[in-house]
Amino acid sequence: xxxxxxxxxxxxxxxxxxxxxxxxxxxxxxxxxxxxxxxxxxxxxxxxxxxxxxxxxxxxxxxxxxxxxxxxxxxxxxxxxxxxxxxxxxxxxxxxxxxxxxxxxxxxxxxxxxxxxxxxxxxxxxxxxxxxxxxxxxxxxxxxxxxxxxxxxxxxxxxxxxxxxxxxxxx
Amino acid sequence: xxxxxxxxxxxxxxxxxxxxxxxxxxxxxxxxxxxxxxxxxxxxxxxxxxxxxxxxxxxxxxxxxxxxxxxxxxxxxxxxxxxxxxxxxxxxxxxxxxxxxxxxxxxxxxxxxxxxxxxxxxxxxxxxxxxxxxxxxxxxxxxxxxxxxxxxxxxxxxxxxxxxxxxxxxxxx
Numbered sequence: 001x002x003x004x005x006x007x008x009x010x011x012x013x014x015x016x017x018x019x020x021x022x023x024x025x026x027x028x029x030x031x032x033x034x035x036x037x038x039x040x041x042x043x044x045x046x047x048x049x050x051x052x053x054x055x056x057x058x059x060x061x062x063x064x065x066x067x068x069x070x071x072x073x074x075x076x077x078x079x080x081x082x083x084x085x086x087x088x089x090x091x092x093x094x095x096x097x098x099x100x101x102x103x104x105x106x107x108x109x110x111x112x113x114x115x116x117x118x119x120x121x122x123x124x125x126x127x128x129x130x131x132x133x134x135x136x137x138x139x140x141x142x143x144x145x146x147x148x149x150x151x152x153x154x155x156x157x158x159x160x161x162x163x164x165x166x167x168x169x170x171x
Numbered sequence: 172x173x174x175x176x177x178x179x180x181x182x183x184x185x186x187x188x189x190x191x192x193x194x195x196x197x198x199x200x201x202x203x204x205x206x207x208x209x210x211x212x213x214x215x216x217x218x219x220x221x222x223x224x225x226x227x228x229x230x231x232x233x234x235x236x237x238x239x240x241x242x243x244x245x246x247x248x249x250x251x252x253x254x255x256x257x258x259x260x261x262x263x264x265x266x267x268x269x270x271x272x273x274x275x276x277x278x279x280x281x282x283x284x285x286x287x288x289x290x291x292x293x294x295x296x297x298x299x300x301x302x303x304x305x306x307x308x309x310x311x312x313x314x315x316x317x318x319x320x321x322x323x324x325x326x327x328x329x330x331x332x333x334x335x336x337x338x339x340x341x342x343x344x
Contacts, residue, residue: 008222020218022208044221051225052232107197127192131182150189157196 004139009050009060020047023061026128029069033123062114064135069138092165110160118153125150 008016024043046067050060057063057097111119125146127128132150136143194200 016222017210017215017218018208020221021210021214024210024214024217046218047218047221047226048225051222052228054229104198107199110197122193126190126197126199129190132186150193154189154193154196157193161196 002095009053009063010059019060023064024146025066030065030128031068031072034069036072036075038075039072042068042075048094050111059134059137062137065128065130065134066140107153110157113160114153114156118149121149123154 010016010019024047027043027046028039031042036042046064049067050063051055052055077153110123114122120139121135124130124138125132130138132146135146191201
């Protein structure tokens with residue numbers, strides 16, 4: 001006899017299947033961006049860890065992204081290059097998934113020129129479409145820091161567009 | 172059915188605006204209305220497998236008796252603290268009792284000193300009164316006699332029988 005609880009961190013079973021269909025490919029892509037060799041395994045493990053928890057999670061999406069990030073960095077740790085966050089954005093063949101089809105070479109080049117910490121926050125905010133609160137949960141930093149990083153990334157992008165000068169104001 | 176993420180449903184307008192500006196800076200353009208991700212049979216099966224795996228892990232997970240361990244580890248410390256507290260309370264009671272005794276003794280000493288001071292003052296006053304009375308009497312009464320010289324001697328000057336020498340009378344010529 002199998003126990004079949006109908007409630008999941010995303011709601012009922014139908015909501016869980018919908019969330020899984022939406023988030024799983026994104027998480028696989030996100031894990032690949034950290035250079036994970038077994039991105040699918042990492043994304044699936046993140047879902048299992050989330051479902052295994054007995055305590056409710058306030059932001060399941062942020063929890064999944066954070067778990068994928070941790071697992072991907074842990075997998076890369078023996079290579080001692082885990083500090084290169086999202087470095088694989090511009091590396092052909094590593095950065096993968098549906099997003100690469102959306103992002104043009106020019107966009108990827110612009111993001112590559114950003115500082116890694118700013119790029120990470122910007123990627124999660126713009127491309128993944130996560131909220132400031134979720135990014136703060138994923139990166140384990142205060143929301144104000146996330147906002148600062150995003151605004152600095154914005155300033156750097158403006159500098160790229162206006163290389164001859166121009167005044168930008170940090171919000 | 173797509174999952175409506177509550178975190179994005181309540182996103183502030185300024186964040187939405189910031190995201191739009193950044194998309195424009197990156198050259199991504201306006202975001203397309205997101206179509207619901209197709210829930211294929213393969214994805215549903217994978218999701219069910221993962222859910223079952225999570226349930227299996229939850230059932231087989233060894234629950235660590237964390238609170239029991241913490242309580243067991245803290246028991247000696249709590250006992251020591253309780254003993255120390257009891258000893259401290261006893262010491263405080265003893266100190267309070269001794270302080271009370273000392274205070275009582277101080278009060279008694281102060282009372283005795285006050286009594287002695289009162290008696291001393293009374294005696295001094297009586298002596299002064301007597302002295303005044305004597306002076307007054309000496310001033311009022313006349314002197315009976317004038318003062319005379321008194322020469323003290325060791326033994327009384329009195330002639331004894333053997334103290335004189337009899338001499339023969341010389342014949343008259």
